[in-house]
Amino acid sequence: MIEASDLTVERGGKTILESYTLNLERARILAVLGANGVGKTTLINTLIGVIKPKSGQLSIAGPVGFVPQLFEVPFSYSAFDIALMGRARHLGLFGAPGRKDYEIVRHYFHLLGIEPLEQQTFNSLSGGQRQLVMIAQALASECELLVLDEPCAALDYKNQDKVLGLLEHLRDKHGMTIVFSTHMPQHAVEIASDALLMLSGTDYVCGPTTDALSAENLSALYDLPIARADFEGLSKHTYAPVFRHDGGRFDG
Amino acid sequence: MPSSSAKAAAGETTEIRSRARLGSGFVLPALICLLVAVTLYSVTIGRYDLSVADVAYILIDNVHPLVTPYWDPVQEIVVEQVRVPRILAAIVIGFGLSMSGAALQGLFRNPLVDPGIIGVTSGAGFGGTLAILLGLQGYLLLTMAFLFGIGSVFLVKLLSTVRGRTSMLTLVLAGVVISAFFSAAISIAKLLADPFQKLPAITYWLMGSIASSNYLDVLLVAAAVVPSAIAIYLLRFQINILSLGEEKARALGAKVLLVQWIVLVASALISAGVVATSGIIGWVGLVIPHVARALVGADHQRLLPVSGVLGAIYLLLVDNLARTVTTAEIPLGIITALIGVPVFAVILRRLHAKGGWSGD
């Protein structure tokens, strides 16, 4: 689905990513992890075509849908209006949505279980609800690759659970290829088939989750001891940070 | 889906509702009827005494003679040569300015935008002023107003686009700068103009009046407004998308640069056409879209035509005021400012109360 080789991306004159190579097959989920400022957003923007790489090859075998992290609109569009805009790619320059487009959007609202929100003002919705509307928008564009920028960052646990479940559902039932960035390794553990750990603009670890996601790699990634934690009574595990590992002295 | 969240969502529906979904399909036809009614009313009022019946017979006589003409030929002339052209002009101008205002507000993702903000009004004003200064009239004046109007928009876009990206905030600031520049240039031109011929001509032209509109003027302004309005209307969905932000729009696959250019050029054409034929009429493109938004919501598919018709009605009523309130002909631009400023203040307060707008 995604074939990127030797990608170098610049932003504002500075090289953010250098010689990135990654491949992602269809119907797989890639979790992108990294510390603040390492270039996750740049990578995502490159994938969705907003930034053109300075050098290297990038090919994506299908239309891309994008779900941004935060979103406010300057006008009081309804949730439906917002999702409907996802149909842009299918309408010409001077086109306007027709019955078919309306029905497609309605279908995704139903799928995501947010039909009651259709006529509400987008800006008045909660963070989680907005996220779902944005996902509906991306789905309405009938994309084959769905890219999400920190989809769980502003959500409470319940909504995070919902979103994770939804992403997995999309992959399983609709064959969607998914890329999402996150600060919580647990998200990757839960649903990602592949993981990309961006250690720096030049240094990264990429591969199946079982391989790439390790306490060692994560510790290097976050410059903080990360340890594997197993849930008591459940056959699940996660990776969690060990805060104040050196006795908790604040040296400044 | 768990029942609790369904209940919660349903509960929210009753509390928060987005704008005017009820009967929004009726608003446009209702407004069009209102426009027709106001137009007919406008033809009957004026300093020259004419009854409604007189006017009706005179107008219908053009289509199919109903009664043998009992009226003074002067009365017919008043209706057909004095009132009708300026009524048509008011409709076209009001429609054009409001629609372009709504489109620009969407493009700039800012509901506080007036078509003048892209610098076209001052630019066109200067173009016309320069033409008068140089002794040009008629088509040459119109052309110069046009060229300077479009040119100033080009300048504004140039100033605010870096590496292919246009910051909307910078565009607005650049527009302010260019407007200020051309306003100063107009002042200089006025200083240089001789006080008996050119200066009064310049002042008169700038103040904005459709008092002397004839059918040719109507044709010219329509030639500027109609194709531009059509282009803007065709882009109604694209404007929705662009109002999400340039990057988001690009991600959705919209041809951002192309849409921006078309809307800007169309708006510039409308504004330049209006200034060239009728001087500077402000505050219409700023205020009317807000009223329209209150009626039918923010979706530009509905907003654009409703803004247009509402603007036509508004300017027609304003022009009626301008020509009947006193002996004098009050310039349109003055009345629209007198009404526009307090209304704008109210809008500003309401926006502020709701948490303002999200800029770049």
Add this chain to the structure above:
Amino acid sequence: MSSRLGTHIALALSLSILVPATALAESSFLDHRGKKITFAKPPERVVTVVRSAPIVYRAVDEKADHIVGMNKDSLTRYFTKGIYAEMLPEMAKINASAAQDGFVPNVEAILAEKPDAVIQWTHDEKLIEPLERVGLTVVGWQCCSEQDRLDYVTLSGYMTGRNDRAQAILKAQSETLKALDEKVGKLDKSALPTVLHIDKVADQIQVIANGSQDLSLSGVTNPAADNTGEWWRTVDFEQLLVWNPDIIIIPAYATDLDPQKFFDNPVLASLKAVKEKRVYKQPVFARTPDAPEIFLTSEWLAAVAHGAAFAPDFKKQIVDTYKLIYGADLSAEQVTAILESESNTPANQYAELFR
């Protein structure tokens, strides 16, 4: 420029042809646009948009009966107070809704008066087109050279059928100016006094650079005249000092200025004209540049510059001129008021000049 010249020649020719034919009611002439206007008989109902037209028309027609509408500005400027209001009280009763803002005609109000003719400026198409569009006869007046102003009288003569009056007024002017010219011709051309017309004194000073008044008729020069063709120039005090004019004239329309203000102003105290108290307020006959009596200004200025001999018996001349033009009998107080004698008291020897 050549079209203007052509128009003037045509006007002059037509005047010479038509003067003997005043007995005939029909009149056909060219207005300032070069357009042929024909009246079967003198128009009964005339509306004027040109501000000063009522004055000229009334002067030539000897009555105001045929003026049925005028510019609001005419009313407020001339006929509410001042010398015209006193001499011609009937003018204040004329309907003043033909126009207000500048010269934009209020077409419906004009039509309501059912005029036979409308007098309007020619410098902008948009001023005349709406009137002709509704079938009105428009007589176009051009602005604003000396010759144009003479033509206003001539054109009014054609319209009213009173070419005799027009001729008489123009004759009075040309005779006075001819007499003046003879006296001025004897002056030493290289030593003519400099005269500045100043109409605004604030942080900046506004002077007339290239006005329409021919100052050479009065035997003076304007140091501010240049080739730019601009009417006014705004200068600072230093420039004033450089020019250091012999005489300063305050135009009649600068109602908030008088000679005393100049004499009281400490900044201006070092100017030659101020020291010698040769700062004068223009008399009221210069109030509107289109008035038929404005030629008196040239004479007045010559007297101020060169002495009373250049305007002999000026008070009597004023009385005679106003009698001719307006049929008014001026009282002694009115003549003094016209001369702005009160404002000019502090000026050098004003009372003696015009005894």
